[in-house]
Amino acid sequence: MFDFIEIFQHGFMLRALIGGVLISLCAALLGVSLVLKRYSMIGDGLSHVGFGALAIGSSAGFAPLEFSIPIVVFSAFFLLRISENSKIKGDAAIALISTGALAAGITAASATGINTDIDNYLFGSILSLSKSDLIICIVIFLIVMIMFVLFYNKIFAVTFDESFAKATGTRAGIYNMLIALLTALTVVIGMKLMGTLLISSLIIFPAIISMRICKRFKTVIITSAIVSITDFITGLIISYYYSTPTGASIVLVNLTVLIVFIIIGSINDRINEKKYIKEDVSSKNS
Amino acid sequence: MEELIKCESISFSYENTGVLKNLSFTVCSGDYLCIVGENGSGKSTLTKGLLGLKAPAEGKIVKCNGLRSSEIGYLPQQTPAQKDFPASVFEVVLSGRLNSRGFRPFYSKNDKKIAHDNIKRLGIEDILHRSYRDLSGGQQQRVLLARALCAGKKMLLLDEPVTGLDPIVTEEMYKLIMELNKKEKITIIMVSHDISAAVKYATHILHLNFENSFFGKTKEYINSPMGKYFFSDGIK
Numbered sequence: 001m002f003d004f005i006e007i008f009q010h011g012f013m014l015r016a017l018i019g020g021v022l023i024s025l026c027a028a029l030l031g032v033s034l035v036l037k038r039y040s041m042i043g044d045g046l047s048h049v050g051f052g053a054l055a056i057g058s059s060a061g062f063a064p065l066e067f068s069i070p071i072v073v074f075s076a077f078f079l080l081r082i083s084e085n086s087k088i089k090g091d092a093a094i095a096l097i098s099t100g101a102l103a104a105g106i107t108a109a110s111a112t113g114i115n116t117d118i119d120n121y122l123f124g125s126i127l128s129l130s131k132s133d134l135i136i137c138i139v140i141f142l143i144v145m146i147m148f149v150l151f152y153n154k155i156f157a158v159t160f161d162e163s164f165a166k167a168t169g170t171r172a173g174i175y176n177m178l179i180a181l182l183t184a185l186t187v188v189i190g191m192k193l194m195g196t197l198l199i200s201s202l203i204i205f206p207a208i209i210s211m212r213i214c215k216r217f218k219t220v221i222i223t224s225a226i227v228s229i230t231d232f233i234t235g236l237i238i239s240y241y242y243s244t245p246t247g248a249s250i251v252l253v254n255l256t257v258l259i260v261f262i263i264i265g266s267i268n269d270r271i272n273e274k275k276y277i278k279e280d281v282s283s284k285n286s
Numbered sequence: 287m288e289e290l291i292k293c294e295s296i297s298f299s300y301e302n303t304g305v306l307k308n309l310s311f312t313v314c315s316g317d318y319l320c321i322v323g324e325n326g327s328g329k330s331t332l333t334k335g336l337l338g339l340k341a342p343a344e345g346k347i348v349k350c351n352g353l354r355s356s357e358i359g360y361l362p363q364q365t366p367a368q369k370d371f372p373a374s375v376f377e378v379v380l381s382g383r384l385n386s387r388g389f390r391p392f393y394s395k396n397d398k399k400i401a402h403d404n405i406k407r408l409g410i411e412d413i414l415h416r417s418y419r420d421l422s423g424g425q426q427q428r429v430l431l432a433r434a435l436c437a438g439k440k441m442l443l444l445d446e447p448v449t450g451l452d453p454i455v456t457e458e459m460y461k462l463i464m465e466l467n468k469k470e471k472i473t474i475i476m477v478s479h480d481i482s483a484a485v486k487y488a489t490h491i492l493h494l495n496f497e498n499s500f501f502g503k504t505k506e507y508i509n510s511p512m513g514k515y516f517f518s519d520g521i522k
Contacts (some may be wrong), residue, residue: 036367036371036372037367038367149391150391151391152391153381153384153387153391153392153393154384154391156373156377156381157381157384160368160371160373160378160381161362161365161368161381163360163362163363163365164360164362164381164382164430164433164434164437165384166337166339167337167339167355167356167358167360167362167443168356168360168382168384168385168437168438169355169356169385170384170385211372214372215372215374215415215416215417215420216372216373216374216377216417217372217373217374217377218377220372272420273420276416276420279412
């Protein structure tokens with residue numbers, strides 16, 4: 001078997017493990033709400049904006065993270081407004097912004113010569129997480145967890161039925177903004193590990209996987225958290241042993257798990273369908 | 287009978303075109319009011335107004351006798367995203383209690399009891415632990431109705447509650463709403479396309495028609511020019 005202790009004796013692997021687990025957890029929690037609200041593409045759009053900001057920031061000599069966090073947060077609010085405005089079709093607008101930001105980033109980077117930093121942001125690297133990045137990871141993780149636990153019931157209500165939530169006095173707009181803000185933070189820090197091109201998988205896969213078999217919102221959330229962490233660690237170990245790109249390895253693990261869950265889910269549905277038909281018939285007869 | 291909602295010559299505009307003009311009506315406790323009208327006649331705008339989500343351009347909507355906007359049990363139209371939503375029936379019904387929580391983050395025992403009571407009231411105990419997405423259209427509407435009852439025990443506002451239901455389930459739904467109105471004295475406001483059902487069950491009709499809307503008792507409506515247009519062949 002793999003020698004876990006040996007792997008994680010390296011400082012960078014330990015940092016990647018801790019940082020990655022925390023980011024995976026945040027992404028999984030937020031992902032359930034984003035996927036159910038049909039906002040999956042926002043995560044993807046944000047990662048591209050994040051890349052653009054990081055590339056421009058590092059070309060201009062700013063500290064990349066500190067420079068890009070406010071820009072991505074701002075874009076998150078902007079993308080949310082686009083999605084809520086039915087006049088501009090949200091998905092097309094997000095694609096425009098994504099490619100625009102990517103183009104701006106690459107142009108800025110090539111003007112100063114593409115360096116390894118930029119390459120890392122595109123495809124991710126387990127070597128890239130510094131100690132100060134890890135501290136930012138922990139802070140963001142704590143913010144996301146506290147917000148999520150405190151506002152769990154409100155997030156459920158707003159995700160399930162925004163018009164009902166609004167009608168009964170919950171200010172849905174604020175919770176949408178909260179989710180967008182937390183997603184923006186998670187995306188920016190997660191990009192270092194997973195890369196721009198793959199960070200949105202961390203948000204979308206666990207939610208989709210757990211929704212195949214779970215029937216309750218709470219179990220969906222818990223299962224996606226577990227799936228997210230397990231898949232991340234598995235992908236990380238595979239990438240260490242076989243020198244495969246970290247982000248891509250994690251996505252492939254997720255994809256495999258998704259296929260397994262789809263099969264289990266469809267068998268489950270068939271059994272349940274028969275059971276429910278029987279129950280409904282017997283309750284009508286009684 | 288005590289008055290619950292009084293609308294005094296209200297007007298709404300939508301994107302700078304007026305949809306409703308100079309509309310007045312009153313809803314008293316125990317009433318069953320049906321709001322009918324063509325597409326674009328302002329039904330959804332008026333719904334938003336009643337819920338306090340949109341202020342009228344002119345006139346005012348007065349809530350009387352301690353009724354608050356957030357205490358109107360609202361049954362919105364279903365969104366496509368909801369159809370495959372992984373949530374248990376209990377989770378959905380319980381979320382109706384959110385308006386009573388304010389800033390307190392978690393539900394109390396009392397909230398859970400109220401949710402259970404309403405689940406029993408609508409006869410959906412059997413499906414308590416099922417997932418919302420596995421339910422039939424009629425069952426889903428019952429769950430949302432139970433949630434609405436958790437939010438407001440005095441008044442329900444139903445936005446086209448039978449859309450997409452088959453004729454048998456539609457009839458069951460209408461009977462259920464009638465029972466809530468007659469037995470439990472819950473005031474009902476229902477937005478509907480179905481004028482013949484509206485006339486059959488409602489005590490009052492509000493027919494929106496731009497500047498000359500009709501409001502009155504159902505009998506008056508049948509004999510009004512507007513009602514006669516629909517019921518010229520003498521349906522009662």
